[in-house]
Amino acid sequence: MTSMKKHVLSVFILLACVAGFTLSASAEDKLKVGFVYISPVGDAGWTYQHDLGRLELEKNLGDKIVTKYIESVPEGPEAERVIRDLAKSGHDLIFTTSFGYMNPTLKVAKMFPKKYFEHSTGYKTTKNVGTYMCRFYEGRYLTGIVAGKMTKSNTLGYVAAFPIPEVIRGINAFTLGAKSVNPDIQVKVIWVNSWFDPGKEREASEALITQGADVITHHTDSTAPTLTAEEKGVYSIAYHSDMSKYGPKAHLTAATHVYGDFYTKTTQAVLDNTWKSDAVWSGIKEGSIELAPMNPVVPADVVALVEKTTKAIADGSFHPFQGPVKDQSGKVVVEAGKSLTDKDLLGMSYYVEGVLGKIPK
Amino acid sequence: MLLKIEPRSEPSKTMKYMSPLIAAILMLISGLIIFTLLGKNPVEAFHAFFIEPVNDLYGIGELFIKASPLMLIGTGLAIGFRASIWNIGAEGQLAVGALFGGYIAIIFNDSNSFFILPLMILAGAAGGIVWASIPAFLKTVFNANEILVSLMLNYVAILLLALLVHGPLRDPDGYGFPQSVLFADSAILPILIEGTRFHAGVLVACAGVVIGWIFLLKSFTGFQIQVAGLAQKAASYAGFQYKKLIWIGLLSGGVTAGIAGVLEIAGPIGQLLPSVSPGYGYAAIIVAFVGRLHPGGIFLSSLLMALLYLGGESGQMNLDLPAAVTGIFQGLLLFYLLAADFLINYRIRITTPQQEAI
Numbered sequence: 001m002t003s004m005k006k007h008v009l010s011v012f013i014l015l016a017c018v019a020g021f022t023l024s025a026s027a028e029d030k031l032k033v034g035f036v037y038i039s040p041v042g043d044a045g046w047t048y049q050h051d052l053g054r055l056e057l058e059k060n061l062g063d064k065i066v067t068k069y070i071e072s073v074p075e076g077p078e079a080e081r082v083i084r085d086l087a088k089s090g091h092d093l094i095f096t097t098s099f100g101y102m103n104p105t106l107k108v109a110k111m112f113p114k115k116y117f118e119h120s121t122g123y124k125t126t127k128n129v130g131t132y133m134c135r136f137y138e139g140r141y142l143t144g145i146v147a148g149k150m151t152k153s154n155t156l157g158y159v160a161a162f163p164i165p166e167v168i169r170g171i172n173a174f175t176l177g178a179k180s181v182n183p184d185i186q187v188k189v190i191w192v193n194s195w196f197d198p199g200k201e202r203e204a205s206e207a208l209i210t211q212g213a214d215v216i217t218h219h220t221d222s223t224a225p226t227l228t229a230e231e232k233g234v235y236s237i238a239y240h241s242d243m244s245k246y247g248p249k250a251h252l253t254a255a256t257h258v259y260g261d262f263y264t265k266t267t268q269a270v271l272d273n274t275w276k277s278d279a280v281w282s283g284i285k286e287g288s289i290e291l292a293p294m295n296p297v298v299p300a301d302v303v304a305l306v307e308k309t310t311k312a313i314a315d316g317s318f319h320p321f322q323g324p325v326k327d328q329s330g331k332v333v334v335e336a337g338k339s340l341t342d343k344d345l346l347g348m349s350y351y352v353e354g355v356l357g358k359i360p361k
Numbered sequence: 362m363l364l365k366i367e368p369r370s371e372p373s374k375t376m377k378y379m380s381p382l383i384a385a386i387l388m389l390i391s392g393l394i395i396f397t398l399l400g401k402n403p404v405e406a407f408h409a410f411f412i413e414p415v416n417d418l419y420g421i422g423e424l425f426i427k428a429s430p431l432m433l434i435g436t437g438l439a440i441g442f443r444a445s446i447w448n449i450g451a452e453g454q455l456a457v458g459a460l461f462g463g464y465i466a467i468i469f470n471d472s473n474s475f476f477i478l479p480l481m482i483l484a485g486a487a488g489g490i491v492w493a494s495i496p497a498f499l500k501t502v503f504n505a506n507e508i509l510v511s512l513m514l515n516y517v518a519i520l521l522l523a524l525l526v527h528g529p530l531r532d533p534d535g536y537g538f539p540q541s542v543l544f545a546d547s548a549i550l551p552i553l554i555e556g557t558r559f560h561a562g563v564l565v566a567c568a569g570v571v572i573g574w575i576f577l578l579k580s581f582t583g584f585q586i587q588v589a590g591l592a593q594k595a596a597s598y599a600g601f602q603y604k605k606l607i608w609i610g611l612l613s614g615g616v617t618a619g620i621a622g623v624l625e626i627a628g629p630i631g632q633l634l635p636s637v638s639p640g641y642g643y644a645a646i647i648v649a650f651v652g653r654l655h656p657g658g659i660f661l662s663s664l665l666m667a668l669l670y671l672g673g674e675s676g677q678m679n680l681d682l683p684a685a686v687t688g689i690f691q692g693l694l695l696f697y698l699l700a701a702d703f704l705i706n707y708r709i710r711i712t713t714p715q716q717e718a719i
Binding site for chain 1: 419423426520523527528536537538539540543558625628629630631632634636637639670671674675677678679681683684685
């Protein structure tokens with residue numbers, strides 16, 4: 001009886017060891033994926049969309065990977081340390097999700113040539129650093145159609161962050177979308193010189209509404225423009241995230257970014273050892289740009305037009321910057337029958353016809 | 362029962378120097394309670410927060426990189442604070458210093474001269490002086506409150522830097538993105554320890570602390586500053602020129618903040634960005650007070666403050682702690698310090714109303 005007990009015990013210990021070993025082995029084998037965020041995750045906005053992508057990645061590949069995110073990392077020297085610490089603590093694939101992380105990411109990537117880095121919205125790639133960005137302008141064009149149809153004053157308000165090509169491209173695409181359904185449209189822009197400043201965004205929205213804008217959109221990160229539009233009884237079109245709960249009456253729709261698919265594919269490529277440095281610029285076709293559900297006040301024919309245009313952009317039969325496109329002075333910048341190349345899009349530094357004011361120099 | 366607050370006739374000198382230590386210990390104890398409430402093993406959390414960031418040479422280098430602007434600015438501010446001159450504008454003075462120094466680096470971007478770095482540091486110091494002389498001028502001539510003026514000028518300086526980096530100082534080949542060219546090697550502070558980011562600027566910062574120490578505690582002007590801070594009237598009866606002390610008190614912060622700005626852009630950043638400081642100018646105020654306005658204490662408190670920043674990142678990475686924990690620790694430290702100082706200078710006496718009735 002005692003020996004029997006002993007046997008049982010030893011087998012049990014053996015089993016426990018094996019179980020323990022496999023458990024620890026599986027934890028060790030899992031690919032560690034790191035994310036660096038510029039702001040807290042919160043419940044709407046730029047970082048929130050990236051974190052949705054991370055969660056989807058975990059859902060899709062959760063048995064093979066673990067993810068880790070560091071939030072509120074300032075651009076500059078702090079970023080380099082955080083990225084380096086992630087690499088050093090065994091993260092083989094690191095996504096850095098803000099433009100200002102570009103040079104820090106490149107510096108760390110040089111120190112860790114065997115690890116993979118993906119930087120969002122930058123323009124420098126190396127052997128182990130890829131970049132990725134969404135074709136935000138496609139969503140902008142679609143929301144422009146909605147705004148152009150819904151405005152009564154023919155004046156649209158745009159709260160913008162910084163005069164860099166990405167933001168200017170968005171303003172232009174939005175304007176072209178609106179003008180495609182309403183040639184009399186005017187777009188007024190106020191620059192707040194911040195990606196996230198609810199106070200300034202609110203002031204800018206109020207100023208635009210005072211100047212006659214009855215649809216407000218924004219290329220900033222907070223819910224302030226939508227909240228302001230709701231209070232003042234005008235419409236809003238949100239950016240990054242669906243912000244309908246902040247303005248149930250005002251919020252017409254939102255141009256949102258979807259990263260889950262990209263994160264899953266990229267991580268799978270690292271797992272399969274097929275990852276290659278690339279500058280990915282994905283849009284509606286790849287499922288990276290989606291519109292938030294339409295407010296019921298948007299008429300069915302507008303919804304149908306948006307859906308038709310969405311399909312046309314997806315199958316390549318239509319490009320938001322398809323000629324003829326005129327700049328503010330009336331000069332044709334894209335001839336009929338042509339559309340802008342990616343290179344021209346990336347360096348865009350002029351307003352199209354319909355935008356009021358000048359780009360700050 | 363009544364609580365009465367009375368000033369102590371003679372606050373204990375030992376306790377005055379002990380209070381930062383008491384505050385640090387109380388902060389740690391509260392931290393452990395917070396970690397436990399967050400469901401973390403307090404020992405592990407403690408390790409992740411305070412040991413993990415500095416358990417290798419790279420980590421120690423990071424600690425000094427983070428601490429060096431804090432100790433340098435803290436020392437400069439302490440000179441003013443000792444004379445009761447309240448310069449809250451170090452953040453802006455840092456930005457202008459970085460702007461001046463960065464401008465030198467950008468216009469000499471194709472030069473290999475050895476003199477570029479010293480020139481950048483001089484330019485940074487000049488930038489800090491220019492910005493700090495505005496509140497000094499307004500205070501001495503119009504008796505304008507230096508706290509408000511210096512604080513407001515922070516916003517002006519930060520926007521000025523952002524404006525120029527978005528415009529004329531922008532990298533012409535940078536697709537219009539708001540950042541300057543990367544500085545040439547001649548404008549980058551050399552790395553002193555291979556494999557870390559420990560750069561020569563850390564030594565400049567340490568030298569600044571030593572100079573501040575000698576100035577404040579060994580020079581006659583330093584003595585005047587201390588007297589003026591304790592009793593302004595006594596100082597003027599003794600013939601000390603209070604206006605001169607205002608200038609010194611504000612410019613000392615300006616010089617150190619301006620140099621700290623250059624050390625940041627010529628050190629770990631390597632270019633001009635629209636924003637070059639994550640709030641060092643404000644954090645240095647806490648550092649100066651936790652360090653008892655004494656350069657030696659400021660050196661130590663800057664290291665503690667830097668460790669809190671690094672620990673916050675490490676806590677996120679290892680334990681999924683929220684980023685806000687860093688701010689909580691800083692707040693706790695300052696709160697306990699103020700409380701300890703209060704209890705050193707005042708005592709709370711419990712009296713019973715019955716006795717008073719009789």
